[in-house]
Amino acid sequence: MLAMLSVRACHPYELHRLIVDTHKDYVTGLPRSLYHAVERLAGEELIIPVATSREGRRPERTVYEITDEGRRELSTRLRALLENPTPDRRAFAAAVSLVGTLPVPDALRALRTRAAAIEGLLAGMNAHLRVMKDSGLPDVLMIEVDYERMLNEAELSWVRAVIARLDSGELGWSDTTRHDLLSQVLDEP
Template sequence: MPNFKRSPLALAVLALLIEAPMHPYRMQQLLKSRGKEEVINIRQRGSLYQTIERLEREGLIAPGSVEKSEGRPERTVYEATPLGRTVAVDWLRTMLAEPHNEFPEFPVAMSFLPLLSPEEVMPLLETRLTALRKREFELAAELENYLTVLPRVVLLESQYMLAIVSAERNWIEGVIADLRSGRLAWSIEELKTIAAQFEGEQPPRPG
């Protein structure tokens, strides 16, 4: 089987079309109403249409009927091909089994933290902590409400997100505590000295 380019949005499109044939606008509506924008970047409509065009070129989806409504533009209804169904299941199995580095921004910022002083970093982390606590509360409240009416399997992504947010909140609380106590501190001069010692060498990695 060819190595098709996998992406969260491509999997979402295939999953929706396996559920039922539909046009792109309907896909966008369902992704939003089901809260998928929390885990998939669908803010730009162009990204959805580009993904649909690529999946069609690759033979994973195919156009079917055309919906016509008075006062509205024609809308092409797509459906998943047999190959698309196979690829979607293969992608899902891979994404579940194999950890993938998604390169989020926050670890990048932490890797260049010494560009700022500890005094500058602490209020920034406190601002992030406030946002994380708010998000944690919102996710927990949503889950509590939905668990009474929906099966857990459709809420697993929200439970995972809550676990991730809670873990980050807990970790940042520890970093802030260490900054306050002075257990975590640095200076550019000290770091330059350390860097010079390892110039031309690979510095030791933690663990």
């Protein structure tokens, strides 16, 4: 929500529509959890209400915008998700989907940190697999470690490719986090 509000002030229903329309499938428990999250973020002063309106007999809608503290918190949280590999890859997928809210140099640093962390994980896994193989343990008993190793290798390859695209200028987003892009999604019937 902080990332979406960093683009444009909107009310929780608009946020819900944006999440659904852009297929942010990692967001679960909608829409009730969305309203609880908005309340929590407002309580932490990461977002603030800026307007309230009512259309006909519909309930009042409060429009929120992100605060400077909210932007700092978004940047901190997003960099942590990008930098730190975890067994739950959904968090990384979520972070990647929001990477455009970071300045490109920050995204590059975070992705380079992740690549180094994955390289360390792979070195440890490869050493573990060699020791187990040398001990005479049948491969089938370590097949899940091999599976995780392959997933990490694929992720490392992808992260390196994204870093190369960012370094070359092929991939960038200086003008993509714009109000008009969000409006296109929200204003479609």
